[in-house]
Amino acid sequence: MRILLLLLLFFSPSLLPARPKLEDQLQNKLSQAKTDTAKVRIICKLSSCYFLSDVNKALKHALIAEKLATKINFLEGKIQAKNLIGYSYMAAGEYTQALKYYYQALELEEKSGHNFLAASINLNIGGVYRKLKDLNRARHYYTKAFQYAVKVQDTLLISKVYNNLGNVYEDEGAYEKALRLFKQAAALQAHLNDTVVWAKSLHNIGNIYIQFSQPQNGLPYLFQSLRLNEKIHNERMKSTNLGSIAKIYDLTGNAAAALHYAQQGYDLALNIKSEKHIALAAKSLHELYAVQKDYKLAYKYLLVYQEHSQVLISESQKKETAGVTIKYESHKKDLENKALKAEREKQEIHLQNQQMKLVFGGVLLIAMLILMVVLYYHKQKLALTNQKLQDANRQMRIQNKEIHRQKEELGEQANLLQRQNEQLLKDNIFKNTLFSIISHDLRGPFVSITAFINLMKVNKSMSAELKPIIDLFGRDIGILTNMINNLLAWSKAQLNGNKLNLGLTDLFFLADENIELFAPNANEKNIKIINEVPDDSIILTDKERLDIIIRNLVANAIKFTPNGGEVRIQVKEQPQTIALVVSDNGRGISDKYLAKLFSEQRFTTLGTSKEKGSGLGLMLCKELAASIHAEIAVESQEGKGSSFSIILPKLAISDLPKQNISKESSALLTA
Numbered sequence: 001m002r003i004l005l006l007l008l009l010f011f012s013p014s015l016l017p018a019r020p021k022l023e024d025q026l027q028n029k030l031s032q033a034k035t036d037t038a039k040v041r042i043i044c045k046l047s048s049c050y051f052l053s054d055v056n057k058a059l060k061h062a063l064i065a066e067k068l069a070t071k072i073n074f075l076e077g078k079i080q081a082k083n084l085i086g087y088s089y090m091a092a093g094e095y096t097q098a099l100k101y102y103y104q105a106l107e108l109e110e111k112s113g114h115n116f117l118a119a120s121i122n123l124n125i126g127g128v129y130r131k132l133k134d135l136n137r138a139r140h141y142y143t144k145a146f147q148y149a150v151k152v153q154d155t156l157l158i159s160k161v162y163n164n165l166g167n168v169y170e171d172e173g174a175y176e177k178a179l180r181l182f183k184q185a186a187a188l189q190a191h192l193n194d195t196v197v198w199a200k201s202l203h204n205i206g207n208i209y210i211q212f213s214q215p216q217n218g219l220p221y222l223f224q225s226l227r228l229n230e231k232i233h234n235e236r237m238k239s240t241n242l243g244s245i246a247k248i249y250d251l252t253g254n255a256a257a258a259l260h261y262a263q264q265g266y267d268l269a270l271n272i273k274s275e276k277h278i279a280l281a282a283k284s285l286h287e288l289y290a291v292q293k294d295y296k297l298a299y300k301y302l303l304v305y306q307e308h309s310q311v312l313i314s315e316s317q318k319k320e321t322a323g324v325t326i327k328y329e330s331h332k333k334d335l336e337n338k339a340l341k342a343e344r345e346k347q348e349i350h351l352q353n354q355q356m357k358l359v360f361g362g363v364l365l366i367a368m369l370i371l372m373v374v375l376y377y378h379k380q381k382l383a384l385t386n387q388k389l390q391d392a393n394r395q396m397r398i399q400n401k402e403i404h405r406q407k408e409e410l411g412e413q414a415n416l417l418q419r420q421n422e423q424l425l426k427d428n429i430f431k432n433t434l435f436s437i438i439s440h441d442l443r444g445p446f447v448s449i450t451a452f453i454n455l456m457k458v459n460k461s462m463s464a465e466l467k468p469i470i471d472l473f474g475r476d477i478g479i480l481t482n483m484i485n486n487l488l489a490w491s492k493a494q495l496n497g498n499k500l501n502l503g504l505t506d507l508f509f510l511a512d513e514n515i516e517l518f519a520p521n522a523n524e525k526n527i528k529i530i531n532e533v534p535d536d537s538i539i540l541t542d543k544e545r546l547d548i549i550i551r552n553l554v555a556n557a558i559k560f561t562p563n564g565g566e567v568r569i570q571v572k573e574q575p576q577t578i579a580l581v582v583s584d585n586g587r588g589i590s591d592k593y594l595a596k597l598f599s600e601q602r603f604t605t606l607g608t609s610k611e612k613g614s615g616l617g618l619m620l621c622k623e624l625a626a627s628i629h630a631e632i633a634v635e636s637q638e639g640k641g642s643s644f645s646i647i648l649p650k651l652a653i654s655d656l657p658k659q660n661i662s663k664e665s666s667a668l669l670t671a
Contacts, residue, residue, distance in 0.1 A: 156197065203221070259289075453470060527558055528565075584642055
């Protein structure tokens with residue numbers, strides 16, 4: 001205990017010297033600036049300075065800089081201001097607005113041809129997509145950022161790319177790769193003496209140790225990051241540091257220290273008025289007090305978390321940012337099509353000119369020959385020859401008019417097609433917005449009810465008469481939640497049609513996630529769920545649709561397996577296919593019901609503990625399997641259990657869309 005107290009005193013940020021007020025220096029420079037361009041640059045620096053302590057002030061100054069840069073037509077300042085506005089919105093958790101301004105900045109940067117800020121903008125766009133769990137797009141923009149950073153030989157930006165790619169590997173569960181990239185980034189940043197990004201890399205190193213067997217190894221890095229952030233007054237990052245420190249102390253069994261640092265992080269989040277940090281800190285306190293059975297405080301912080309959690313990434317934000325992405329990519333494609341069309345028209349005009357030259361040359365040659373023949377033989381035939389030339393010219397004018405008319409018709413058809421495409425895009429955005437609203441409104445109440453029921457279950461003071469009612473109510477809510485999730489998944493599949501989001505999917509981690517999801521249901525029936533999937537089973541497919549199929553099959557296996565039974569998840573490989581098998585030793589399926597599976601004859605039977613169902617799960621599984629070119633097979637024997645197999649085709653990496661990346665970035669991404 002004495003050693004721990006000495007360690008806390010050593011790392012205490014209150015003992016560090018105060019950082020001089022850079023904001024005051026910049027304000028003095030702003031008052032002395034003689035040109036508007038100089039003012040724009042200073043206001044942008046002020047915005048960057050406020051990121052560390054007050055996101056609202058950072059956004060305010062970035063908007064002022066953009067307005068002034070637009071007024072004086074200062075393109076470089078306008079690009080920088082839009083990039084800072086996007087960063088402010090991203091820090092506040094408003095990802096749709098952030099993405100909109102980033103794309104505006106990127107479009108202006110590409111038009112300028114300078115590419116001074118291209119690496120930074122692409123890095124920030126990748127950060128938004130990583131927050132939205134769209135790791136494929138995040139990796140794409142990080143790769144572009146790396147290419148620009150190498151091109152301009154910006155070591156700091158290269159280190160930032162390492163850091164962000166480490167976050168992607170962390171999200172994918174490749175913790176060793178992530179740790180290696182974080183340490184590479186920290187080494188570069190320490191050499192450059194850039195305190196802000198160095199503190200972030202140190203936090204990432206310390207935080208990822210939570211995923212390893214000895215999480216306490218991350219504490220020195222987190223305390224060092226905390227000291228650096230205290231030095232530069234980075235209040236948002238300090239709150240994040242304190243949350244990770246509390247998590248490690250909780251994992252190592254030091255509940256008092258965990259509560260101490262979690263409370264500090266929560267108080268700091270309240271001071272800086274960050275919705276996102278308040279939500280995360282409140283969630284941590286809720287979990288810690290629940291473990292200590294202080295249900296009053298646990299419920300208090302649960303309410304705080306629910307009040308502020310809407311700032312975290314939601315399904316509606318994903319839909320909105322998807323709309324911004326589609327709009328940007330469509331606009332970019334339109335520009336490319338217009339350029340291609342202009343080039344094609346230029347080539348057609350050149351070809352027409354060549355043809356006209358050949359035609360006129362031929363006509364002139366024929367005329368000269370005729371003239372020579374006429375002069376040689378009969379001068380009297382000169383009038384007849386002239387008449388023939390006039391007829392030929394008149395016919396040519398008629399043909400030119402016809403060609404001009406046809407071009408006008410093609411132009412009108414092209415305009416009509418463009419208007420139809422624009423209307424289709426608007427209808428699609430409205431459809432996605434409506435769907436996201438329905439999704440949020442349906443799921444929200446059930447999340448709150450489920451949280452309340454779980455809190456009641458761990459409350460040992462609850463009466464014996466009330467406990468069966470709560471259990472029954474919780475089971476019914478679970479059935480309704482599962483039914484809503486299946487209906488929403490089916491609706492989403494119908495809206496998206498056959499559009500697949502192909503990506504490399506780790507079957508082992510996918511199985512593990514579902515085992516963790518259904519652990520409470522399995523524990524109630526004392527059922528073991530065993531993951532026998534090899535940890536190197538990687539397949540190219542639509543992860544989200546496959547996850548829904550596995551989720552329904554595991555839920556059914558638990559439902560029809562008696563107390564003390566087993567559910568296994570395995571992989572069986574063939575030369576052309578790979579089968580993911582969910583099997584159980586439950587009561588099996590009779591021949592009467594086996595023929596009705598996956599058919600449109602919806603039916604449901606009670607589980608081994610009288611669980612109810614909706615009958616929609618297997619119908620949804622069949623439809624989703626067909627959409628990813630997979631099949632579902634079943635083997636069952638009444639009284640001995642069932643085995644459901646998802647038979648997937650083995651797709652090659654070449655089936656993914658090709659992207660142009662440099663040799664350096666390819667080596668980095670495969671590190």
